[in-house]
Amino acid sequence: MADPKGFLKVRTRHELAERPVAERLRDWNDVHAESGLQPWTTEQAARCMDCGTPFCMTACPLGNIIPEFNDLVRQGKWDDAYDRLSVTNNFPEVTGRICPALCESSCVLSIHQPATMIKLDEQTIIDQAWKLGLVRPKPPQRLTDMTVAVVGSGPAGLACAQQLTRAGHTVVVYERADAIGGLMRYGIPNFKLEKSLLDQRIQQMESEGTRFHTGVEIGRDIGWDELRSRYDAVVVAIGSTVPRKVDLPGGGLEGIHYAMDYLPDPTRELMGKAPLHNIDARGKDVVIIGGGDTGSDCLGTALRQGARSVTVLQIRPCEPTERPDDQPWPTYARLYQKTTSMAEGGTYEYSVDSLEFLDRDQALRSSGLDEGDPRARVDRVMAPAGFEEDGQGHISGVRIVKVEEDDLHHLVPVEGTERVLPADLVLISVGFAHPETGTLTDQTQVNLDQRGNVARNDGYATNVDGLFSCGDAGRGQSLVVWAIAEGRSCAASVDRYLTGATELPAPIVSSQRPMALPIAR
Known part of the structure; x- marks a missing residue:
């Protein structure tokens, strides 16, 4: 923190300007008139207090290294800021736009001032990274002989798939819809999350080696038991889609x-x-x-x-x-x-x-x-x-x-x-009650918990050998940031199951809960 009095000099938040209502109601584009780097971006990042105990990191299930990337934003070091952010978050272009910012609620500055603009800093970092060509494919240095099927292409499934691909496994993502992205694709309107953001990330994943099959419903087009026999491990990331x-x-x-x-x-x-x-x-x-x-x-x-x-x-x-x-x-x-x-x-x-x-x-x-x-x-x-x-x-x-x-x-x-x-x-x-598990339970005898979610242990493993579950399918209806954290953690467990050890990070265990979760509405 170059200026220890930054939060005293700048006491207010500066939000992104929005387009006039009459204009944006005529289209489906992003509601904001601004994006990316702004004249006030570095000044806002300087408000971060660089706390000795950063409660913002504790509140974030991904464990984003927030004080460090805030300071790198302040300095305009976009390469370093992107490296620091991508260590913990596979899809900051999504969380930077639709996450409710649990981190900001735990910001020490928020005790007596508006919180540091952590979420917008995250969005700015990834927008700058794409603009400057810093986001590149990261294919594995070597391939294993192991194969993994990931069923569901929401944030949990995609995070899990990207981590396992980078670990050297051959990963195939199955999606029953006609396009990849799950709820991010068809559940969140374009004016909140433009789909070009998903498309460019999927292109990166394809360049790294992840394979995608759309229009395939596991349990009907391919049996769950057949899928398990084809692959060394299967990850259930089908989301929680049965409405209350x-x-x-x-x-x-x-x-x-x-x-x-x-x-x-x-x-x-x-x-x-x-x-x-x-x-x-x-x-x-x-x-x-x-x-x-x-x-x-x-x-x-x-x-x-x-x-x-x-x-x-x-x-x-x-x-x-x-x-x-x-x-x-x-x-x-x-x-x-x-x-x-x-x-x-x-x-x-x-x-x-x-x-x-x-x-x-x-x-x-x-x-x-x-x-x-x-x-x-x-x-x-x-x-x-x-x-x-x-x-x-x-x-x-x-x-x-x-x-x-x-x-x-x-x-x-x-x-x-x-x-x-x-x-x-x-x-x-x-809201949603639980995932659609009819064919899954019939064809694999996997256990469900009392709420109808896929039961798993702290390592995301179900009672069926080689079958794992992450995201809302196991946790129940939750937030995108928790889904990404579960996908990353599940990938570490699958990697360990396949190879006996892992270097992949596991930010949370499946039983972990937030300090206080927003009431489902």
Whole structure:
């Protein structure tokens, strides 16, 4: 740290400028007007206190060497900064954009000032590295005779595959979708994570020797047991893709969809591919159940499609703007953060529970108005745009109620607060329950844990010899940064299984949990 008083001289954060809302709602490009190196980048990096005990590193499951790369950013030493960052993180272009920055919540400076801009420094380092040609393939110096199949190409699967390829093993990644990237490809909108970032990283991995097969569903196209017989080891990195159910009356009405059926199509269309579900919010009143990051992604997508209105329902109260007493530093604090999509429009309803999905007639009766009454808003409640004349069988409204905590901290309805929201399209975004394991358990007899995830020991090994599991498939729904850490750690265990020893890093064990995990929403 060249200037030990840097954090005293610069007390404020300088965020990337965003494009005007009216402009960015007309396209699917990154919402930011700036990227990469800025005039204030080095000044912001100088705010890092170079703490004797860097709690930011403790909070990061990857163990990123944050004070060191911050200082290298301050000095503009991009080659060294990239080397330091890539020691611990395979995909900083992803974490630098979509990670919730657990590290910043544990920054010592954040006790009395805004935290150091760790996440943006990470993004700047990798953007500069690509720009300056510093990101090069790292093929192994020698090849082993060992082969590994990695099933799933999300962040865990790709991190595991890259590490094992660099260790000299022949690695094949199988992906059931038509493009590599998992949730990063089709689950995160382009305006948050442009897909060119994935494409250039996949090209690097191919140059290193990793092989990719898309459009192959293991368990159907190739049996799990057959796959295990073909390879010396198999890694299950299929993610957690079974959505949590919202079991309400009227759930069978048309126009009710899960978020992960809705979000992929705009990305597919940008890639020149046909949509899979043809769910379009144009001209519709949209209700999104679930106020987390995925709900925010649905909001931004619906606004870009031209929704008439968008309402996001969150069952929990609005997060506080300052760290509450029960979430002390350096744990992760759930604070209110306005996402870029929230700044674009729509309405958030907090402390609200959904009670029932209503068709046209039910919604009309709930309004207490006669069909001929102009206040019935024929264009909204009675006959949603684009639906058939009678409207039967389609969602037309959602009955909701305000909730509050009782003495036992249970959420209970507030009497007299029931009302109906007009809704032509309902998107359910309340998280995922567990991975899809039907064919896996049938064909391998692998054990599952109590939550339906793939059971494994601290070394990511399942009860089936040579079968490993990493990422959300074993951990359950989590964050991209934890998935990358699991993929790296799993690779070390697989390497040790195949060769008897390993030099690959293992930042976490599978049972490790964060100091405080954001509540799944």
